[in-house]
Amino acid sequence: MLVLGRKPEEYVMIGEDIKIKIVKSENGSLRLAIDAPKDLPITRGEVWEQRLKEQ
Structure with missing residues (x-):
């Protein structure tokens, strides 16, 4: 698991099309x-x- 520190208005990209x-x-x-x-x-x-519990 990758753990990052970010401040408000900063973001991370996952691949080229997911921005958090x-x-x-x-x-x-x-x-x-x-x-x-x-x-x-x-x-x-x-x-x-x-959902996992209900399966």
Whole structure:
């Protein structure tokens, strides 16, 4: 697992077409903006884990 430090308004790229930008960091919480192809599903971790439990 890669761990990066980023400040608000900074971003990371995954490949050439996925951009994850830090929009806000406050009180230990982050707000992210994800720019990715529309056909790529994006799921929050807690939703993903719930789906795995239901299978």
